[in-house]
Amino acid sequence: MAVGNAATVDMTKSTEKTRKIRLPSEARIFLVLIGVALVFEALGWIIIGQSFLLNKERLIVMILQMSVIGIIAVGVTQVIITGGIDLSSGSVLALSAMVAASLAQEAGYARAVYPSLTGISVFWPIISGILVGLVCGWINGALIAYTAIPPFIATLGMYVSARGLAKWYTHGSPVSMLTDDYAWIGSGAIPVVIFLIVALIFHIALRYTRYGKFTYAIGANRQAARVSGINVGRHLIVVYCLAGLLSGLAGIVTSARAITGQAGMGMGYELDAIAGAVIGGTSLSGGAGRITGTVIGTIILGVMTSGFTFLRIDAYYQEIVKGIIIVAAVVADQYRQKTRRSV
């Protein structure tokens, strides 16, 4: 991939003292984003004689879709930096969407999940949705910190169970007739604003706080982190709690935008979020990654999804190509690490 090549060329050229000129990794990913967008633009003109980028509606749909994945991806990024993984985001999103929606139904709606709790303040569904995410994250974190279960297995368990819980919650029926207040959360540009605020907070947290330093340290060398006085177990619980919380938040946004809660929401989002983080330069072996990269990585995915739809390419092909691109991103990541290490 272009990313890897750029890196090597760069390294050999900068052998002496020109090191400072090296592009930050975000800049490289950003160039990839521009490249991808331009490819779709060109294909748009060639195949269907339309512009891809200069279409307001499409851009809005694209950005909204991406925001939900982006919120999850921010949480997942910090999990991956600690050397872990979170497969449960999509399911936790669904569960919290269901719970939040059930507390946001319109006053007097007879077939509400809790007929006595209809028309209450929008504060309650929000809090409960976030709490559901937090609790799921806490369970993930506690399992990982205090048993020897690897993150993959712990969150795989949550992936299955949370989805099951979401279906059980209303025995499969969707939760509808949500209040206008609640629906507002998903309206207009609000999801994008939420995503950007979340990204900004975590960007700052990872770069400028002790929380961030410890997160990288644990991913870089867990034993050394412990010996440096970091309470690794406690820190991991916080990291997974926050990841869960963000999935919960994504659940609220998703259900508010759709004005319904459904147990099938967020299917496969966890993989898109992981892919966004990895495309953005987060290393699956832990210790490296940035929120800015993840944001760009998620946008790249969003552009691709929307670009394929725009070109009216079959959903099957979309998935095939998406899979290839994710693998290519990981290969590029390995390659980058190898060149860094053995140069």
Added chain:
Amino acid sequence: MGSIDNIGAVASPAPADPQGAKSEYLLEVAGVRKAFPGVVALDNVCLRIRPGTVHALMGENGAGKSTLMKIVAGVYVPDQGTMHLHGREMRLTSPLDALQNGIAMIHQELNLMPFMTVAENIWIRREPHNSLGLIDHGELRRKTQELFDALNIDIDPEIEIQHLSISNRQMVEIAKAVSYNSDVLIMDEPTSALTEHEVGHLFTIIRQLRDQGKGIIYITHKMNELFEIADEVSVFRDGRYIGTERAADVTRDDIIRMMVGREITQMFPKEEVPIGDIRLSVRNLTLDGVFKDVSFDVRAGEILGFAGLIGSGRSNVAEALFGVTPATSGTIEINGKKVDIDSPSKAIAQGISFLTEDRKESGCFLILDVLENMQMAVVGQKFVRGGFVEQKKLTEECKEMSAKLSVKTPTMYERVENLSGGNQQKVLIGRWLLTNPSILILDEPTRGIDVGAKAEIHKLITRLAGRGVAVIMISSELPEVLGMSDRILVMHEGRVTGILNRAEADQVKIMELAAK
């Protein structure tokens, strides 16, 4: 860092040259240059090794010794320069290529797979197979035992590496390198993880190999080893070749002058400082199956040395004090108050700092930069306001510390894995000095550190003691223990066999207690 394992490549046999010009040298390296981003590690370097000799390489931390050896062993490709083996020109493309050409290397950092057995690690890629094409474990075991018998090593071939102490791991690395039966054997600071006893053992092995006509390249920072084992010595400074001498013709001071270009007068700058009250008091500390009934006191301003052989439990006691592996029974008192330490974070809260022995496994964050590595412990206590790190102030402190320790790095933002071994060690020392401890535990503090920097670090330790810090120093280098300690605690097989005062201690007494 390139290890044999992460640089797998297809081997290309060196061009055979039947008439190959005979040379009196086994290995000749000339005009080698190697640059990394921000540093020229080697510039126009040469080296010539005769068969049947032990050739020592010396130079300060970051002088380029390991880099040169990695070039000889096929890990790095030089930017310029030539290499001849048996008079034939060679261009190595990978470590495997080097092995097939008869060059084996023991790296400065251990490179064994922790979850594989000793035997599997040694014969990796060369496993014996049975008639079904499967790995023949019986034969594997037999071959390993045969190798260990020949080398007089007493380690169970079937044990997993993770259960071995680092000195035993080092012995496995040595056996593995010997097993290739190569013509050139490179040893990059093999003794930094060994105690005097195993060093003697290693030297016996080296002499055997030398007498078989092999060329052994031996990197060390220990002068006494140089005169004991080396026939010739080449010195490097700042990536340049300074010269080669016969070991018998030079003195310690000559070598130091070649290395650093100045004299180092005082080796162990021990100062008498007022000894205060008891800081740390340990009674009957026991970790089942590892050490038993360990009792001692350390006072403010005192340096208590820990001596003993491999597996004597010195490091385990330190780990228990710091809560890495808490003891099963016994008491620890700090300033007269009983404390319960079951994790490193609690130990740090009690004012204890602990430099671990294994810098790769429990020390460095290899993929993070120098700054992050240095600040990681102190950031848990200081330089934080409302969760935000006061990075500017902290960066200043770290820069100051790294200047004090003369860490050689292009910038504070260089990844630690790109630093030379000795400089990584300095970064770790810096990490703990920044925490301003009242009890400082150092496990092999000067491991892999050059003579000049060593004296600096000893001075820093002495100065800390002068400020009332209680210091525990574990060291396998007897001159260091003797030179720096007020009292010396000797352990053998998990028990304290004696505590000697500075005045009465000498090498013989310590060795007697250590082997009791």
